[in-house]
Amino acid sequence: MYTNNNIDVLLRNKLRQNNENAIYSIGYSGKTLKDFIGILTEYNITQVIDIRMNSFSWKKDFRNKIFEANMEKMNIKYIHIKNLGAPKEIREEIKSRNNPDKFFAEYRKWVIKNKISFEYLLGISQYKTSIILCVEEDYKLCHRKVIMDKMKRHGFRVHNL
Helix, strand or coil: CCCHHHHHHHHHHHHHHCCCCEEEEEECCCCCHHHHHHHHHHCCCCEEEECCCCCCCCCHHHCHHHHHHHHHHCCCEEEECHHHCCCHHHHHHHHHCCCHHHHHHHHHHHHHHCHHHHHHHHHHHCCCCEEEEECCCCHHHCCHHHHHHHHHHCCCEEEEC
């Protein structure tokens, strides 16, 4: 008999085995570097694509050069695509006004203006098992949601971890 836990384990095993045309997303909030690396290892991730506007973090292990060095030690490629980060003016929309619909609408416009950066993301995601990184744990509240929706429309199998 299968329980929800058994089904979760079966689904995770299936995801790990079949990474073809898959793209993952994750927010590091609430995770230690050890937890994060464990997830990358579990899903056979070979490339982390950082879409934070600014790769600075209050969590030392997730700061730009320190984080990049940690990924290099794990033989995981790190790429920062700054132009896919949500600009401060757009982020303020959700923070100060609690208006996620306007935030996502403005961010979609931003991505259209930065089409070359999105096309770059599409290109580099085809050849390595990639995960898109940001801070926000819940992708439904993060600009990763817009990016992952677009990736899905371009034929990727999307997995938000």
